[in-house]
């Protein structure tokens with residue numbers, strides 16, 4: 001039995017997917033308003049009844065603003081900036097920089113490129 005919470009963030013950025021054939025529209029430079037959702041869990045609640053305070057997720061907001069917002073994503077991450085690769089990149093950053101400071105575990109990161117399309121990275125737990 002565990003509790004789960006989620007929080008969403010948005011940022012705007014440009015990207016292209018150069019491994020696609022040149023006739024594919026996504027091989028050309030274009031932009032999205034991305035939404036990033038994180039889901040965290042805990043087996044028991046911390047006072048006053050939180051998985052973790054939503055406010056403790058502020059470093060992720062700051063990271064997205066400073067590193068991804070209004071950037072050319074191909075110049076920021078070292079793999080093609082698909083939603084899947086972005087979700088993994090953000091999850092790995094979160095696990096290194098935020099998870100050690102909170103009483104909760106990251107379950108997954110979902111990245112929406114548009115209201116109708118998203119990709120999710122589920123954090124592997126051994």
Ligand SMILES: Nc1nc2c(c(=O)[nH]1)N=C([C@H](O)[C@H](O)COP(=O)(O)OP(=O)(O)OP(=O)(O)O)CN2
Nearest residue numbers: 017025026030032081082083084113114116117119
């Ligand atoms: N599995 C994935 N498929 C695609 C990704 C991705 O990250 N993961 N990305 C793209 C492109 O970035 C493209 O911008 C988005 O493609 P698509 O949803 O097909 O296009 P639209 O936003 O214009 O949506 P419509 O429903 O066609 O209007 C492509 N594929």
Ligand SMILES: [Zn+2]
Nearest residue numbers: 026030032113
């Ligand atoms: Zn795109």
